[in-house]
Amino acid sequence: MTETSQETPAQAVTGMVGHVLELAAGWTNWDGRPAHVDDRVYTPHKAIRRVADHLVDHLAELEARLAGEAPQPDHWHASMVTTEADLAPFTQADLDEARSRLSRLARIWANRLDTLTEEQLDRSPGEGWSFRELALHLKGSTYYADSVGDLS
Template identity: 50%
Template sequence: MTNNDHMTDNPALLVAAAVDRCLTLAETWLAWDGTPIVTDGANLWTPAKAVRRVQDHLIDHLAEVEALLAGATPQEEHWHGRMVTLDADWARFTELDLAEARARWTRLGQSYVNRYATAPDAWDLPRTPNWTLREIAEHVAGITWYAEQVGTLRFGDSARIR
């Protein structure tokens, strides 16, 4: 298998695709009217909260990948998860917020792709008690779940488009 074959198989491409999906949803969040979206009967969601959770997840697991590749123990994460809604999560979601998310998420997604490209032989190495790098990428690709909690919004309608 050549180096280029590894690139087409790069599990981090799933992360980059998930970032693209999240951005597609976030483009509609400019229509948010300030009404929280309640999911699972207890979780409150706003665009800013979804942005925070997507970013936290991308950063947390990229740090985990870096630690594992360095042979270090990954640091525990201390993020406040989805069950917490911070005061900052109630902020309006503006064009600049979208531009910032686009810049951050795209760079983070590409960082996964680039980092994984440097270590194709390490993608499936067992790292007990941690996941393999492939499993981490598959898990991180689940960031779309956070964006889907806000979903697709449209102006003049506080309900999500289903």
């Protein structure tokens, strides 16, 4: 994975969350019909859930690796499962909750990434992607929101 701009790892994560929340602002207009993308089903709630889960999952990995521990394996059902909660209407209150949840997660990521040296970002402890690559991987979480689309 290579960086193609001067974007910092923190900006990659906060920018992704900004994009998701920009799309989510129109999801209160959702008509209740799930989007079928690739071999999966997406709804506003599912997109928010997947973005949050992805941020939490990789944050746990980053913190474990910094502590010298092996990351815990995740047991998410990920996007393979669409729950009844995923099918609920997406209200203004849901949008407010999503903004709070994702904005806070993005700040945790940005604060952590900004404390790491270039050496730590590129030669990260433990097995797996470097922390810079991990942040750029998270940027791809826009896929979930893009699957629901702009409903404004």
